[in-house]
Amino acid sequence: MKVILQSIVILFSLLSINIQSQDILFIPRDTLLTGPLGTEFIFYIDLKNISPVEQTVFLVRSQNILPPDWQSSLCFVYCFAPDLDSVVTNGDFGSRPLTPGEEREVSLHVFSQTNTGTAYVTVEAGTFLNPNNRIVVNLTAEASTAEINDSENGITGFSLSQNYPNPFNPTTAIRFSVGNIPEIIAGRQIVTLKVYDVLGNEIATLVNEEKPAGEYEVKFNGSSLSSGFYFYRLQAGNYSKTMKLTLLK
Numbered sequence: 001m002k003v004i005l006q007s008i009v010i011l012f013s014l015l016s017i018n019i020q021s022q023d024i025l026f027i028p029r030d031t032l033l034t035g036p037l038g039t040e041f042i043f044y045i046d047l048k049n050i051s052p053v054e055q056t057v058f059l060v061r062s063q064n065i066l067p068p069d070w071q072s073s074l075c076f077v078y079c080f081a082p083d084l085d086s087v088v089t090n091g092d093f094g095s096r097p098l099t100p101g102e103e104r105e106v107s108l109h110v111f112s113q114t115n116t117g118t119a120y121v122t123v124e125a126g127t128f129l130n131p132n133n134r135i136v137v138n139l140t141a142e143a144s145t146a147e148i149n150d151s152e153n154g155i156t157g158f159s160l161s162q163n164y165p166n167p168f169n170p171t172t173a174i175r176f177s178v179g180n181i182p183e184i185i186a187g188r189q190i191v192t193l194k195v196y197d198v199l200g201n202e203i204a205t206l207v208n209e210e211k212p213a214g215e216y217e218v219k220f221n222g223s224s225l226s227s228g229f230y231f232y233r234l235q236a237g238n239y240s241k242t243m244k245l246t247l248l249k
Contacts, residue, residue: 022050022051023049023050023051023055023126023127023129023130023133024047024048024049024050024051024055024057024098024125024126024127024135025046025047025048025050025135026045026046026047026106026125026135026137027045027046028043028044028045028046028137028139029043029044029045029046030043030044031043031137031138031139031140032139032140032141032142033110033139033140033141033142034141034142034143035112035141035142035143036143037112037113037114037115037116037143037161037162038112038113038143038159038160038161038162038243039112039143039162040109040110040111040112040162040243040244041109041110041111041112041119041141041143042107042108042109042110043107043108043109043110043139043141044105044106044107045105045106045107045108045123045137046103046104046105046106047076047098047103047104047105047106047125048098048101048102048103048104049098049099049100049101049102049103050101051100051127051129052100053100053129054097054098054099054100055089055097055098055127055128055129056088056089056090056097056098056127056128056129057088057089057097057098057125057126057127057128058086058087058088058089058125058126058127058128058131059074059076059086059087059088059106059123059124059125060085060086060123060124060125060126060134061074061085061086061108061121061122061123062085062122062123062124062136063120063121063122063138064085064121064122065119065120065121066110066117066119066120066121067112067113067115067116067117067118067119067143068115068117069113069114069115069164069165070110070111070112070113070115070117070119071110071111071113071165071166071167072108072109072110072111072119072121073108073109073111073167074086074087074106074108074123075106075107075108075109076089076093076095076104076105076106076107077093077094077095078093078094079107079109079167079246079248080093081167081248082167089104106125108121108123108139110139110141111162111166112141112143112162113161113162113164113166114161114162114164114175116143117142117143118140118141118142118143119139119140119141119142120138120139120140121138121139121140121141122136122137122138122139123136123137123139124136124137125137158177158178158179158236158239158241159176159177159179159241160174160175160176160232160234160241160243161174161175161176162243162245163220163232163243163245166245166246167245167246167247167248168222168245168246168247168248169222169247169248169249170221170222170223170247170249171219171220171221171222171223172219172220172222172245173217173218173219173220174193174206174217174218174219174220174232175215175216175217176193176215176216176217176234177214177215177216178191178211178212178213178214178216178236179213190208190209190210190236191207191208191209191210191211191234191235191236192205192207192208192233192234192235192236193205193206193207193208193218193232193233193234193235194206194208194232194233195220195230195231195232195245196230196231196232196233197228197230197231198228198229198230198231203225203230204220206218206220206232207234211236220232220245222247225247226247226249227247227248227249228246228247229244229245229246230244230245230246230247231243231244231245232245
C-alpha cells in the first residue's frame with residue numbers, strides 16, 4: 001500500500017511539472033520586418049493560456065538594441081512607455097489574467113526615426129506560477145531611407161520622416177522634403193501637412209503653402225489632446241504619404 005501511495009505522489013508530481021512547463025504559448029507572426037525609414041514596425045505575437053488554471057503572464061524586453069533615436073514599446077491592451085521593460089497581465093497595467101484556453105494578441109512596436117539601421121529586440125514571456133520557464137522571442141526590424149522617386153516623370157526626393165520623439169509629450173518634430181516635383185519647382189503647387197485623429201477628423205494644419213524644393217521641419221504641440229494614436233499626412237500635387245504618431249501623457 002505504501003508503495004502504491006508513493007507511486008501516486010510521484011505520478012502527481014510529474015503531471016504537475018508537465019502542466020507548469022506548458023503554461024502558455026507565445027508565438028510571433030513575424031520575426032523580421034523591413035521597410036522604409038520612418039516606418040512603425042509592429043510585431044504581433046499570439047499569446048494563449050494552455051493550462052487548466054488562470055495565468056498571470058509577464059513580458060520582459062530583455063534586449064533592446066536600436067539605432068540612434070529609435071524607440072520600441074511593449075503593447076497589450078495599451079502601448080506602454082518606451083523605457084518600460086516589463087509589463088504584466090493584471091490591473092496595474094489595465095489588463096487581467098488569462099483564463100484557461102484564452103488567447104490574446106500582444107505586440108512590440110519599433111519606431112524608426114531619422115537614422116537607417118537595424119533593431120534587435122528580445123521579448124520573454126512567462127507566468128507567475130512558473131516564472132523561471134520563459135519563452136524567448138527574437139525580433140529584428142530593418143529600415144532604409146524612404147523616398148518617392150519617379151525619374152521618368154521628373155519626380156525625386158519626396159519624403160516624410162517619423163516624428164521625433166515618438167511617443168511624445170507634448171511636442172514633437174516632423175521632418176519632410178519636397179524635391180524635384182515640377183509643379184512645386186514652378187511655384188504652382190501647395191504643400192500641406194495635416195494631423196488627423198483615428199476617426200479621420202482633421203485636428204491641426206501644420207503646413208498649407210507653396211514650398212520650393214528642400215527639406216523642412218515643423219513642430220506639433222499636442223498639449224490640448226488626449227493620449228492616443230494620431231496620423232499626419234503630407235501632400236504635394238498627386239503625391240502623399242501618411243504616418244502615425246503616438247501622444248503619451
